[in-house]
Amino acid sequence: MEIFVKAVEAGSFTAAGEAMQMSSYLVGKHIQKLEQYLGVQLLHRSTRRQSLTDFGRTFYERAKIILLEVEAAESMAAETRSVPSGRLRINAPVSFGMRGLSPRLPEYMKMYPKVSVELTLANRAVDLIEEGYDVVFRVGELSDSGLIARRLAPYRLVLCAAPSYLKTRGLLISPWDLQQHECLGFSHTELRTNWTFDGPEGRVIVPVTGRLMVDHGEPLLCAALEGLGILLQPLELVRDSLDAGALVELLPDYKVPARPFHVLYAPDRRLTLKLRSFLDFSVLAFGASTMKAP
Numbered sequence: 001m002e003i004f005v006k007a008v009e010a011g012s013f014t015a016a017g018e019a020m021q022m023s024s025y026l027v028g029k030h031i032q033k034l035e036q037y038l039g040v041q042l043l044h045r046s047t048r049r050q051s052l053t054d055f056g057r058t059f060y061e062r063a064k065i066i067l068l069e070v071e072a073a074e075s076m077a078a079e080t081r082s083v084p085s086g087r088l089r090i091n092a093p094v095s096f097g098m099r100g101l102s103p104r105l106p107e108y109m110k111m112y113p114k115v116s117v118e119l120t121l122a123n124r125a126v127d128l129i130e131e132g133y134d135v136v137f138r139v140g141e142l143s144d145s146g147l148i149a150r151r152l153a154p155y156r157l158v159l160c161a162a163p164s165y166l167k168t169r170g171l172l173i174s175p176w177d178l179q180q181h182e183c184l185g186f187s188h189t190e191l192r193t194n195w196t197f198d199g200p201e202g203r204v205i206v207p208v209t210g211r212l213m214v215d216h217g218e219p220l221l222c223a224a225l226e227g228l229g230i231l232l233q234p235l236e237l238v239r240d241s242l243d244a245g246a247l248v249e250l251l252p253d254y255k256v257p258a259r260p261f262h263v264l265y266a267p268d269r270r271l272t273l274k275l276r277s278f279l280d281f282s283v284l285a286f287g288a289s290t291m292k293a294p
Contacts (some may be wrong), residue, residue: 001063003030004042008052008060085114086271091128092137095217096155098122099236100286101137108281115274123188123215128266134275135265135282140189147264150279152286154258156235159195160247164227172230172250174284175199177204182229187215195232199254232256261286 007016010223013024013031020027042056052060092101097126098121109117120126128136128147139155169181175197185192185208192213198206210229214220217233224231224238225246231238241247265275 001034002067003027005060005063005067006250007031007043007050008056008266009142012050025145033051081274083114084112084277086272086274087118088135088274088278089118089120089133090135090137090278091120091122091126091133093139094121094123095234095237096137096139099234099239104285107285110279111281112274112277115277128264135263135278137261137263137282139259139261141209141260142264145264146267148267149262149264150283151288152261152263152282153288155261155278156258157232157256158232158235158238158242159197159232159250159254159256160224160238160242161230161250162225162227162247165224165229166248168227175251175254176205178206178208178230182212183210184220184223184231185210185213186220186233187213191232194256197251197254198257199251203257204254246289 003020006020007013008026010016010019013027017024017027031043040055040057041053042059044051044053090101097119102118105117105119109115125138126133126136137152142149162226165182172178172181178195183195190196192267193207195206195208197206211227212220212223214223217237220231220233221237221241223229225241230250231247238247242249263279263286265271265279
């Protein structure tokens with residue numbers, strides 16, 4: 001079966017023989033025996049070319065699947081005797097990548113010294129398959145992309161400002177007061193124009209404006225610390241500043257809805273030891289059991 005599939009893919013008995021280190025004559029004999037065993041012709045042959053019969057085409061498609069399954073089963077057996085190794089390409093949103101993933105990544109790499117990591121940070125939704133990533137972290141509702149998702153702890157956003165800003169502009173009583181304040185804008189997702197809160201009267205969606213719009217959270221944090229406006233950003237980005245008193249959480253009776261957070265991988269990508277080990281590590285490091293209050 002393997003020789004037949006190779007002959008079809010290579011386009012000739014000669015090319016298949018070279019790939020499998022055997023003579024074209026032996027390739028032909030193997031395929032002839034397979035046809036005799038099946039009792040049906042798989043290939044039309046001529047002196048110059050070969051082509052699949054109708055049944056041969058159907059058999060070829062099924063044989064490919066069977067051989068892939070055999071390869072996967074053999075690889076699983078081999079992996080039980082091995083350790084995670086190879087290059088792992090990861091993509092994550094910038095704030096999470098810098099404040100959440102990067103501090104924990106050395107722990108994973110020390111656990112699995114034969115795995116090398118290529119990490120890129122971007123707030124755009126990268127194409128995992130087209131751009132060749134093994135795993136991506138994604139915040140927000142998932143589109144029907146066909147990717148497989150492992151759920152992580154919900155992504156918390158916090159509304160806060162520097163004491164110096166509040167001293168000059170005053171405290172907020174309700175989310176609607178944001179319309180009279182400088183709101184530091186994040187240019188991705190709906191945070192660019194609207195901020196959403198759940199409070200005593202239900203869900204509130206407030207249109208916001210401001211003089212500064214940035215596509216990364218770090219510059220917005222710098223601006224907030226300097227008293228330039230009110231910030232709505234991930235808890236991991238502002239936690240240290242909140243703990244130090246450099247920022248103050250606002251509107252404690254109004255919570256920003258937590259956003260879904262997942263780590264994704266492709267369904268047609270074999271779950272290698274390196275991939276499985278990182279997925280398991282991510283769930284342990286960033287799963288629901290790891291949630292902390294601000």
